[in-house]
Amino acid sequence: MPPSTEAAARVGILTPSGMLGAGFAPETIDYGLALGPDVIAIDGGSTDSGPHYLGAGVAKTTASAVSRDLRLLLRAAATADIPLIVGSCGTSGTDSGVDWVAGIADQIMAEEGLDLKIARIYSEQDAGFLKKELDAGRVHPLAPHGPLAPETLDSCTHIVGMMGHEPFVEAIQAGAQVILAGRATDTALAAAVPLMLGMPAGPTWHAAKIVECGGQCTTDPRAGGVFATIDHNGFVIEPLDPANACTPISVAAHMLYETANPYRMREPAGTLDVSDATYAPLDERRVRVEGSRFEPAEQHTIKLEGARVTGYETLSFSGIRDPYIVANIDRWAALLRNIVTERINQTLKLTDDDYGLDIRLYGHNAILQDIDPDPSTAREVGVMLLVNAPSQATATAIAKVANPLMLHLPLPEMHYLPSFAFATSPAETERGPAYEFVLNHVVDVESATGMFRTHYSREVSRA
Template identity: 70%
Template sequence: MDDTAVRILVPAGMLGAGFPPETVERGIALGADVIAIDGGSTDSGPFYLGSASPKTTRAQVECDLRVLLRAASAARIPLVVGSCGTGGTDAGVDWVAGIAGDIIAAEGLGLTVAAVYSEQKASALAGRLAAGAVHPLPPLGPLDARTLEDCTHIVGMMGHEPIEAALRGGAQVVLAGRATDTAVAAAYPLMRGMPPGPTWHAAKIVECGGQCTTNPRAGGVLATIDRDGFTVEPLDPAAACTPASVAAHMLYETADPFRMREPAGTIDVTRATYRALDERTVRVEGSEFEPAAQHTVKLEGARISGYETMSFTAIRDPRITAGIEEWAALLLRVLGDRVRATLDLGPDDYAVDIRLYGHNAVLKEREPDTGPAREVGVMLLVHAADQATATAVAKVANPLLLHLPAAGMSYLPSTAFPFSPAETERGPAYEFVLNHVVDVADPAELFRTEYRKAPADA
């Protein structure tokens, strides 16, 4: 085994997103030592953590996993998946492990799988909170134990240590709960003794696969880490990595483009240099890693905030679109009056959000284009403590969304509902309520690992 360099193959930014299988074949031919891929994120909001459900279908995950498991087995290299099932809950790990187990059995691959669980019990965290071991991250303040109890699911975001321990324990496939994106790629090279500065920086650059290349849709990347730095190249021969495309990924999902905290410490790329070795490959040197005085694990938790019902209509009447914000304000006023009169509900009993797509629904008051829109899609979102109330308010809004005239109009306009019925019940709405870290003495103490050994005759 060559311990002077370690090669990480990252086929895509997320398991289930898809990738050309031939790019994985090329990465294996180039000498990949490990395959690493993220399986989830909080990018898509709190629903997936709160409900412990994946944003991808089984078919998507199964398609990608089959390619990766076959490649890892044939090359005799490990496969690491992090944040399984989108939110990294125990149910998410079991879901991906079930799919992997079916593939391994059907293909006769004989691989040993480690499931690393990251879900936390509110009662255990309450004890740590009482002991002063839980601390808020900005902008949140001190945590109340009741907030922990309100969460439907809480996960701890693991660093590389539990993943490395699973690999050392004999796992050929590691399916991890919630993990930092970088830990998924960093665990194996750190286990092989690669320096932390280049390893963590490389892991950050390749976390999203081809996003650090000139063609993010073309497939993944291969990073080669050595004692002095790392190189990164795309797995599609037609794509390229450039100093700009590689350096730019330090801007992705970071508050500081030069420093980024991990559970074990801080990546510092202030002195890093980016140099093109050829038209496709970039060399990075000068990356550093500062170990933390106190190892911490970030907590993520979601709770049900209420229930939502949505209506959507489209307006093309120029009399309304010319003053669409005034019309929306009128809609809110009239709706409030009618809800009070018909449902006997006050403003504290529900909330209404109106989003004007085609006008300023994305940028709100920062929208630079101040001219009237040709057509506007109006999304009305009602939030209440129960589904029946949310739907009732949306139904009161129905005739207003369809026929409310703007001030000064002498006729009833007709807008366009795209669906019948116009109201869509979205069910429970979730909100993130934890942005805290917990001090730990052992980086792996909050996590649990189960090994699923391959059959002896596999």
């Protein structure tokens, strides 16, 4: 049965891990069920791994890992008779990602003899619809982006809208027992049932933010998920592993994660403000939080995410241990770029505008590059050459021009030919199409659910 919409004294949220398919110990679910949850909420994706998954419409997780986790959670939801909510299915929340997870769920339920009503909430957006919204002045950029051009929408392979909690509430009230959703805010999954059951918005949204990544708010993030108990004055957070612990610092620190402002966080419906929140230990492993507020927005907005193809990539990687070149690695990398550029022009008749060439020096400054605070010389350096071109064949041809230089290029003053080590044979790895994020915009909406489509596995009540 769906949860009653009457105001509750407390609401429990069981979050088994930060992402479906990441894994968790089965006993942590048993521990969480014993605490009396009202919902199981788990994220199914993220933009953390870059634009490829949205652009290509594929998942970063393997089906076997998702199936393993989902089997345990479907059993738990059926046992406890509570909703299971999975957001951003298939990593990026595309329609194909929702259907992929739903197909896995259908197979599991058939094998386990479960009969749960499933709601699929789709979040992909049509470029034509969004261009009309743009023309009507309802699409606005988020910093640092500027105004959106209509052709940018047409260039995207996939566009998703990021839903808040409202579509989840609507599905649960319609009788759904399992919700598999497209792109959603990480917090909306956990906030939906508490808000539906009358919990105050401040503690609810703050608790949802803290549990979004499972055990990341604990002293041992590898130990599994967490459980939040929300009441009318605040919430309590504890790990699902009895040997793990939450502390005021570990809980408060999670507001620093993926937020531009550690005290304020925008949701489609408004802004969470934790500037007056207090964090107090109840014992050695539980923390109570009070003082969180939520400011409803004057205008409800839906954030857009979109990705498009930028070209095709080929990658080469070689390792350098020659001490003289390692000691002069920046000068060597500049020489490599200059000679490769000249040879590409000579042999392939291409100019700089025809392709992209990225040289990264791993072990030296590949991550932070010019802002690395410690550029001291390492014993060995890995050289990654990443080529982006309009076609795969061109990208690979450029990488092959660089091949002999990445194997033997000496500095001008050297009187011997150094040898480096390619990581693979062949040295060139074709990566296929490359994608980039091109949307960082919001749409003003009158309905919090209007941009999303919900399909049910079978007829459900409309209570």
